[in-house]
Every structure is written in C-alpha cells, then in structure tokens.
Amino acid sequence: MYYLGIDVGSVSTDIVVIDENFNVVESVYLRTKGRPIKAVQEGFKIIKDKVKSADIAGVGTTGSGRHIAAFLVGADVVKNEITSHAVAALSLDKDVRTIIEIGGQDSKIITLENGMITDFAMNTVCAAGTGSFLDRQAERLEIPIEEFGDYALKSKNPVRIAGRCAVFAESDMIHKQQLGFAVEDIIRGLCEALVRNYLNNVAKGKDIKSKIFFQGGVAANKGMKRAFEEALGCEVFVPKHYNMMGAIGAAILSAEKRSKWTNFKGFEIADVNYETASFECNGCSNLCEVAVIKCEDKVIGYFGDRCGRHSGKVAV
Amino acid sequence: MKVGIPKGLLYYKYKPFFTTFFEELGAEIIESPDTNKEILDLGVKLCTDEACLPIKVFHGHVEKIKDKCDLILVPRIMQVEKREFICPKFCGIPEMIENNIKDLPLITKAPIYSYSADKFINWAYETGKLFTKSYVKIQKAFEDALKEQNNFKEGIDHEGFQYKIALIGHTYNIYDKFINMNLIKKLNGFGIGVITHEVVDDSIKHMEIKKLFKRPFWTFAREYYGFASYAVKNKLIDGIIYLSSFACGIDSVIVELLKLEFEDVPFLLLKIDEHTGEAGFDTRVEAFVDMLTRRKRGNLA
Numbered sequence: 001m002y003y004l005g006i007d008v009g010s011v012s013t014d015i016v017v018i019d020e021n022f023n024v025v026e027s028v029y030l031r032t033k034g035r036p037i038k039a040v041q042e043g044f045k046i047i048k049d050k051v052k053s054a055d056i057a058g059v060g061t062t063g064s065g066r067h068i069a070a071f072l073v074g075a076d077v078v079k080n081e082i083t084s085h086a087v088a089a090l091s092l093d094k095d096v097r098t099i100i101e102i103g104g105q106d107s108k109i110i111t112l113e114n115g116m117i118t119d120f121a122m123n124t125v126c127a128a129g130t131g132s133f134l135d136r137q138a139e140r141l142e143i144p145i146e147e148f149g150d151y152a153l154k155s156k157n158p159v160r161i162a163g164r165c166a167v168f169a170e171s172d173m174i175h176k177q178q179l180g181f182a183v184e185d186i187i188r189g190l191c192e193a194l195v196r197n198y199l200n201n202v203a204k205g206k207d208i209k210s211k212i213f214f215q216g217g218v219a220a221n222k223g224m225k226r227a228f229e230e231a232l233g234c235e236v237f238v239p240k241h242y243n244m245m246g247a248i249g250a251a252i253l254s255a256e257k258r259s260k261w262t263n264f265k266g267f268e269i270a271d272v273n274y275e276t277a278s279f280e281c282n283g284c285s286n287l288c289e290v291a292v293i294k295c296e297d298k299v300i301g302y303f304g305d306r307c308g309r310h311s312g313k314v315a316v
Numbered sequence: 317m318k319v320g321i322p323k324g325l326l327y328y329k330y331k332p333f334f335t336t337f338f339e340e341l342g343a344e345i346i347e348s349p350d351t352n353k354e355i356l357d358l359g360v361k362l363c364t365d366e367a368c369l370p371i372k373v374f375h376g377h378v379e380k381i382k383d384k385c386d387l388i389l390v391p392r393i394m395q396v397e398k399r400e401f402i403c404p405k406f407c408g409i410p411e412m413i414e415n416n417i418k419d420l421p422l423i424t425k426a427p428i429y430s431y432s433a434d435k436f437i438n439w440a441y442e443t444g445k446l447f448t449k450s451y452v453k454i455q456k457a458f459e460d461a462l463k464e465q466n467n468f469k470e471g472i473d474h475e476g477f478q479y480k481i482a483l484i485g486h487t488y489n490i491y492d493k494f495i496n497m498n499l500i501k502k503l504n505g506f507g508i509g510v511i512t513h514e515v516v517d518d519s520i521k522h523m524e525i526k527k528l529f530k531r532p533f534w535t536f537a538r539e540y541y542g543f544a545s546y547a548v549k550n551k552l553i554d555g556i557i558y559l560s561s562f563a564c565g566i567d568s569v570i571v572e573l574l575k576l577e578f579e580d581v582p583f584l585l586l587k588i589d590e591h592t593g594e595a596g597f598d599t600r601v602e603a604f605v606d607m608l609t610r611r612k613r614g615n616l617a
Contacts (some may be wrong), residue, residue, distance in 0.1 A: 064595040082603035106596070117607045122600055124562065124587040205575060285352035286494065289592070306498065 001057040004264065005251025006040060006073065007084070007244070008032060008065030011104025011131055012217055013039035014247040017051050022091050022252055026050050027244055036065040037293070040072055041270045048267035058257060059264045060084075060250030064105070071293075071301050072274075074263035077254045082120050084249030086110050089213045091252055092239055097209040100228065100236070101245070102198070102218035104131040109203045123202050131217045133166045137173065137190065141183060148187060152223025155188035163193030191223040195231050210234045215245040274300075283309050317447060319343040320385035320421070322377030323350060325370055325406070326393060328491040333465035334389055337440065340457035341447040346385045348377040351494040353592065355380055360590060362416045368561045369589050370488045371405055371412070373495060378413055382420055387446065388413075390423040398431045400535040403566055422446070433462065470514035472500070477509030479608055482547050484513060484540045484574070485559030485567075489588065496559055497594050499586070499601070503557075506605045511552060513543035520546050537570050541577075548578050555582035555608050557601075562589040582608055 002025060007014045009032060017026040028043040060077035061069040062084040070078040081101075089096045090112070099110040107130050110120045123130065138145040159181050162172040169190065176186055212234065218224055219242040228236045241248060254262075275294045280287050290310050293301040302310035319338045321327065327334075335345055348355070351373055359376030378388055390413050393406045405412075410425040426442035429435040437458055444454030474480065481503065489496055490512060500510055513521075521542025525531060532538045547553045556574065560567040571585055584604040586597065 064599065067595075080599045080602040080606065082599070083606045106599075116610060117603075118611075119582070120603060120607065121585075122596075124585075205572075285349055285354065287353040 002051060002055045003251040003255040004056050004059045004073075005084075005244075005247035005249065005254070006043075006059070006061045006066075006069050006075075007063040007081070007246035007250060008036045008040065008061065008069045009063040009081075009103050009217075009246070010106075011135070012243065013043060013063075013065070014244045015040070015043040015047060016241070016244050016247040016251055017047065017056075018248060018251045018255070020255070022248070022255070024241055024244070024248065027241065027247075029243055032065070036068050037072055037274050037276065040069055041272075041274075044073075044267045044270035048270060051267070053264065053266035053268065056262060056264050058251075058254030058259065058262050060252075060254035062246045062250040066250075068293075068303060071303075072265075073269065074265040075254075076259055076262050076264075077250060077257055079250055079253050081106070081246050082108060082110055082117070082122075084246045084253065085215060086112060086117050086249070087252050088245040088249035089215065089239070090115055091248070093211065093213070093237075096211050096213050098206075098212045100198070100203075100212060100214045101216040102130055102214075102224070103216040103246075104135075106130060107198055107202050107216075107218075109198075109206055109208075111206055111209070119206060121202055121204075121206060133169075134190075134194070134218060134221065137170070140170075141187075143183070143187075146220070149191075149220065149222030149224065151184045152188040152191050152221070153226065155182070155184040157185050158192055159185045159189035161186070161189040161193040163197035169193055188223055188227075191221065191227040192231075195224065195227040199231060208232060212236045214238050215242045217243050219243065278304075281305055281310065283307070317343050317387060318346055318385040320346045320348070320378075320381040320388040322374055322381065322388065322390075323348045324374030324377045324492075325409070325488050326391065328487040329470065330391070330465065332468040333461045334391070336464040337444075337457050337461035338389075340460055341444055341453070343387075343447065346381055348381045351377070351492050353494075356494070356590065356592075363412070364416065366563075367405065367412070368563050369495065370486065370492075370561055371409070372590075373488075373492070374409070375413065375416060378420075379417055382417065385421055387422045387424065388420070390425070391428055392425060393428045393430070395535075396430045397535045397538075399531070400538065401533060402535050403564075436462075472510050472512045473515045474504070474509030474511065477504070478507050479554045479605075480509040480511060480552065481555045481557050481608070482512070482544055482553045483510045483557050483559065484544060484570075486536065486561070486564075487514075489559045489561055495561075495588055497588075497592075497597050499557075499559065502598070502601055503605075506602075508605060508608070511547065513539050516543045516546050524549075534566050534569075536566055537573070540570050541573055544574055544578060548581055553581075555584070555604070557584045557586060557604065559586050559588065562587050582611065 002017045005016045013030045013032045015028045028046050030039050032039045059075045061075040062079050066078050085101050089099050101108045107123045111118050138148050159176050162168040214236045219238045278291045281290050288305045290305045291303040355376035358379045359372035363372040363375040390410045424443050426439045428439045440458040524542040524545040525538050
C-alpha cells in the first residue's frame, strides 16, 4: 500500500509516494510555472510508470494550490502547509522544536512542544526573503540557483545588504556590485540579510529552541543554512527531503486517516486534456474572478467565486 | 436634501447615530453599497498610495455615491473618549477626500468630539444648519440620534460552538465581509465561534487597563486590550485572531502589547490589504484552527 502526497506551491510542485512506514518511495520535484494543473499532470506522467494507481490507498494535497490539486486528482485529505510540514518533520524526529520553512512565496516558523504545534507565524503580505526573490537575484546575476549556496560559502567578507524589503535589498545589492564587490561576498551578504529579515520579521518574538529543522526549497541553499546557524548559534538540520516535506506530510495525513477507500482518480488523469479559462461573474457586486476548468469542452469545475454560485454547481 | 453615507471606516459603529440624525432633519439617506471589487478599485485608484486599505476603501465608497447626493458624511472624528485619541487619519479624512476626489458635492467637515454631549453637539449645529435654521430641531435630532446610538446592540457573541476565539480589530475590518474575505463565516464553518470587543462593557475595559504601566493613548488600544484581558482571565476564549490592515500604526502597537501580555494564548495576526486571492489568508486561518483544535484534543493528527 502506498500513499500519495502532492504539494502545489507557488514555485514548485512536489509529488511523493510513501509506503506504510512513511518512507519515500518515489518523488518528483517540478516547477509550477503558474500552471498547477499541468505541473501535477507532468508529475503523474513520470510516476505512473513506476507506481500502479491501484496501489495508492490515500491521497493528500497541500500548498497554496491544494484545492485545485485536490479537485484534479481526487484527494482524501486537503491540508494547509503548516500542519503538513509539522507532521512530516515529526515523523522524522519527535524532538524537533522549531521548523523554519522557506518556500517560494511564504516563509514560516512553526514551534512545537511534545509533538504539538504551539505557535506559528508566516510572513505578512510581503514576500521579501522568500525563494522567488532568491530566484530572481540568481537570474539577474546569471548564476544557476543550485550554485547560489556554494558561492555564498566561498565568501570570506560578506557585504552588508539591506534586508527589510526585497526592493531595498535589490537596489542595495546593485549599488554594492557597482562598487566592485565580489559576487560571492554579495551573495553571502544577501543570505545574511534574508536570515536577519526572517528572524526580525517572521520569527519575531518566537522562542527558537533546538532541534531546528530547516525545510522548503530555500533549504537547498547552503549559504542560508550557514547564515541561520551563525545567527542562532546552534546547528540547523536540513532533512533529506527538505523540499518535499509538505507533500510528505500530506501523504502521511492521508495514511493516518485510514479510510476504507480512496477518492484517487488514478495517474491516468495525466493524459486528460484540461483547459482553463476565467471570467468575471456579474451575479452580484462582488464581481468575483472565477476560474473555469474544462475537459474536452465540458466544464468540470469552477474556482474563486465567494458565494459558491458556480463552484457549488459542479460536484468536486 | 439627499445625504450620502459611505459604508466605510466607523460606519459600522456609528450608523444608528448618523442615520437617525439626518433622517430627523428630513434628509433622504443614500448609503453606498457593501464594499465590492469596483469600490476597492476606485478607492485604490483615487487615494494616495501610503494610506491603509480602509482609508482607500472609504474613498471608493465616496466616489461611488458622490453623484447621487447633495451632502456626503465624511466624519472627522477627533476624540470619542476624554484624554484618548483615535487614528490621526480620521482627523484629516475630509481633506484627503477633498484633494483626492473631483466633483464632490458638499461634505461634512466639522470635527467630532463625542466624549461629551456638550462638545459633540457643536458638530450637530454645524452640520444641521445646512438643513434648518431651528436650533431646537437640530437639538432634538441630535438627542434622538444619541438615544438610537445608545440602544444599538453592537458586537458578536456566538454561542453553541465547540471553540471560541476573540476576533479583535477595527470594526471596519471585522464587519466588512469583502475586505476580510468573509472571515467570520469561514471560522464558523470550521466550528469556531467568535466574540468581539463590543460585547464586554466599557467599565470592565476601563478596569482591565489599570494594570498597564500607563493608560493607553489610543481609544482602540484600551478597548481591545481591555477586552482581551477580560476574555482571557474569564476563560471565555480559546485563542485570539487579530485582523489588521497592512501598515496600521495603531495595530502595530496593540498587537505587540497583546502578544506580550497573553503569551500562552494562541494568537494569529491576519493582515489584510488589496489582495483578493484568498489562498494565503485561508492557509493561515486553517492552520490556526488546526492548532487550536489539536491543542485541545492533545494530539497532532
């Protein structure tokens, strides 16, 4: 028996298959590229040759695209990212007390005690210091994002970069660049600025106790890990599947639900042709933007209306 | 005369007073519709960028009804309580509206000091004289309006839910379903009841703030802190959700005060701005509800 977990995030879509002991059997990490449906389908195409649909006993979805994904694949559990990340971390280590999670658009801190979430916080409306900002800077400097962390580790003299806001950080970086500072010093400075921003902003007033887990896509960045360790004065653990923790948590939650049957529609949906469109509903003054998902010219689902006038019409 | 009442800012709190006052003076009341996307867009377009969302939304409401009325209520609320103040933006809102919106009808500009009837009536005279020359008539409208306001039962106190949270925030965020993305309904859907600050009597709030090292400068701070303190002490709630508009200066102080004082109470700060995508908002609410319910049940899954 296997369980499927899908995390549709702003930047990446992660799909994992775990066994009954919560070991990762298969995993796929894809860029969402603003097309969550396509990303899930791509992922399924890769997995379907390795795992049989019939072996899947439960499906959980998470991430900001969890509702659309749940609808698409037929999920048994739809869970927010905070709970999913905490569940995944606790399945690896019961002693974890703090989870630092930095994804594409969100950064979070979760504090735990006796296996329970005691507090959490997320970045507010500002996405400074998250993965998409690092992505952008990597692109601007023409450094592959995978190597970003290695550059930071090479630096001996980090340059101070303003970390309060992504726009400030970027202009500060450019000014320092124009003065001739080395790229690696700037990158390390940027990592330190982002950590500073995280600790002062997201983690403000939170009790950061070890053991600390660092997860989410940004945890791949060794420069960020080191900057956290330096700032906190203790070791920060990056779990093996750091970028899949949300998906793993969702899969575990579906396993823990122990339902007799699953809603899973099968990996075959990878080959179905879905189309999306949108319109502005004129039903009331809210003028909701409604997204429509079509399959071979037949509408199969609506998203985004506040009142349920459309989304309630189609059985999800 | 047609009087426009924009459904923004402290409308939700003082609607009975203003409606009664103008009606007694023979005005026809034109209320703007509930906040919607069009109003939000208008407000964002017209207002200066630095203002908070509620101020922008208020601009949208004024723009929406300005062509239909002869006078628009733009209440310059200075003080509602002695030795306390409310947000400085309220003191300058008529000027903001005047400078940001073209082709306005008349707007009310007289300041409101509502902590005593003697002071407050100056606003009534100043505004009422546009309708009548009779001071007696204005006085009667004013007194009736005050009575109506005092009889107004404010606040939310849900019963019959397994969990209950204190929903704290400015009334224009809490009661505007569009701005807050239907938060109260969402919470109810999760089995969470809501209690708001108006439910607790003012005299209790005054008692509760006595333990602070100084009395709060802001009326809002006294109300919210006093309420939270009372609710926590009497175990009325399982947690606190603070609904705050991005860049609100007063909130930034109150939030820290509450967090420090009630460290052991689950606390969620929700910031709202122009966003209409609900995913990020829902995630926070859901995770908070998970945390509350699991804490009480004592297991994670």
